[in-house]
Amino acid sequence: MAEILESKNFIHAFIEEDIAEGGQFAGQTVHTRFPPEPNGYLHIGHCKALTIDFGTALKFGGICNLRMDDTNPAKEDTEYVEAIQEDIHWLGFDWGDRFFYGSDYFEKTYEYAEELIQKGLAYVCELTPEQFKEYRGDLTHPAVSPYRNRPMEESLDLFRRMRAGEFPDNKYTLRAKIDLTSGNFNMRDPVLYRIRHVEHHRQGTKWCIYPMYDFAHPIQDALEGITHSLCSLEFENHRPLYNWVVEHVSVPHHPPQIEFARLGIDHTVLSKRKLRQLVEEGRVSGWDDPRMPTLCGLRRRGYTPASIRNFCERIGVAKTPNTVEYAFLEHCLRDDLNETATRVMAVIDPVKLTVTNYPEGQTETFQVENNPVNPDAGTRPVTFSRELWIERQDFMEEKVGKFFRLFPGNEVRLKGAYVVKCTGCVKDEAGNVVEVLCTYDPDSRGGDPADGRKVKSTIHWVDAENCRDAEVRLYDNLFDDPDPDAAGKDFLACLNPNSLEIRQGCKVEASLAHTQPADRFQFLRQGYFCADSKDSSPDHLVFNRAVSLKDSYKPGK
Ligand code: ATP
Ligand code: MG
Helix, strand or coil, X not given: CHXXXXXXXXXXXXXXXXXXXXXXXXXXXXXXXXXXXXXCCCEHHHHHHHHHHHHHHHHCCCEEEEEECCCCCCCCCHHHHHHHHHHHHHHCCCCCCCEEEHHHHHHHHHHHHHHHHHCCCEEEECCCHHHHHHCCCCCCCCCCCCCCCCCHHHHHHHHHHHXXXXXXXXXXXXXXXXXXXXXXXXXXXXXXXXXXXCCECCCECXXXXXXXXXXXHHHHHHHCCCCCEEEEHHHHHHHHHHHHHHHHCCCCCCCCEEEECCEEECCCCCCHHHHHHHHHCCCCXXXXXXXXXXXXXXXXXXXXXXXXXXXHHHHCCCCCCEEECHHHHHHHHHHHHHHHCEEECEXXXXXXXXXXXXXXXXXXXXXXXXXXXXHHHCEEEEEEECEEEEEHHHECCCCCCCCCCXXXXXXXXXXXXXXXXXXXXXXXXXXXXXXXXXXXXXXXXXXXXXCCCCCCCEECCEECCCEEEEEEEEECCCECCCCCCCCCCCHHHHECCCCEEEEEEEEEEHHHHHCCCCCEEEECCCEEEEECCCXXXXXXXXXXXXXXXXXXXXXXX
């Protein structure tokens, strides 16, 4: 763990050095941005970017813009815009009044394109998309661009007519005149604008030419006065083009682009396209299915903002791509819920336990601790009577192996109440155990026998006279293959058919009757659970298992 905690955030180091050495940004407010494309919900990978963008601004007393990257007209949706805002706020970050759309800069971007044409740095090309590919060249051959020397006036006229809608899709493109021999193919006269007669979700039919991301993004950053354009590693090869754009158009700022490695997590996919496919094909119940690595899915599952932020801090920021274990995300959740979640008793696979020497009709109340690791969490009353529920697996008619719980003749402690001794069981005609029988030791009130004898096991229980029924949803990895996101792999074939198990008729202690959506608990011995924010109600309690108690994360693995 130490190595993770101490991993250096090279972005912070870069900014610190720059300031210390009186560099480009000394004396300036650090100004970052988070630029999601509103074509899906945010996932845990975006949380890494969010933590870097907003976190860097926070660390240096700066500001961070939220900018919807809606440059590409086809796929955007206001549903996503609202969900992205909600998720970022939930995580605890705020952009203040600095909320923007990339499309707000279309007019400016167009002007800069004309500027490049007028400077002789861009030209209208009429290669078809197929020809464009064919003429791209390779490492030993430069690209070929037959329209490169089109006179400036002609390009300007064609470009204006492209905007006016005179031409069909793909008839012309606007290309930057950079370097047809460059070893970086992004610099081989990249396309800046293309014709697409598509309606834009905010601009309507105003535009039929749209800028490419590589041209639009640096301009947007520069116009917003971004001081550090932080992005993931796949843009590294695009950095020379980013710099070329801000240097050659008359923008007011020249932000540097700094790349960091994308987050990958095992047993899941982190691509909006794949996540959307899971939703659209009904493989999951929606973007907020508790098995999804989306923020809304993790939230519904029971993840807290603190646990996710902590996870993102602890995985660090580096330049080398790495895959983090899902188990580490779970580890971070346990760390948080261990401090904050109320301990309660719930029986997921119930069988009746009758305390035969306990008077019928009698009930007594125990005060139990809400959270032993948090002394301020207080206590709550739990009732005890003759009939209780226990887990079916805490009883064995015949002891096998190292089983120290209930079997005839053995004693166990009922958590916080009494020591009981198993005396037998009742079976139905099919031979199934329908009731376990025991006697209690009245001199063990609170759980320990007065005579000091040792009782090995403690089990949880629920008072059958005073409890609630509940539905419990037990989740496992959505994919049983550790790397479903690998290139070329059929990720749908990697789905875990047992990722959701629904248990009805579970018994939970009465204190859970007034559970509010999203309340989180530790069910003793079972894990951390969260009331389902969509389906749980006082009439039908539904709990999602956020994470089991067993920690499979091994530091330093
Ligand atoms: P996806 O492949 O899921 O569609 P994307 O990069 O196209 O991801 P954007 O909405 O463009 O999605 O992402 C917004 C920001 O989040 C970008 O700066 C991007 O670099 C960053 N980001 C996306 N996925 C990850 C990830 N797995 N790890 C770190 N940063 C990410
Ligand atoms: Mg993107």
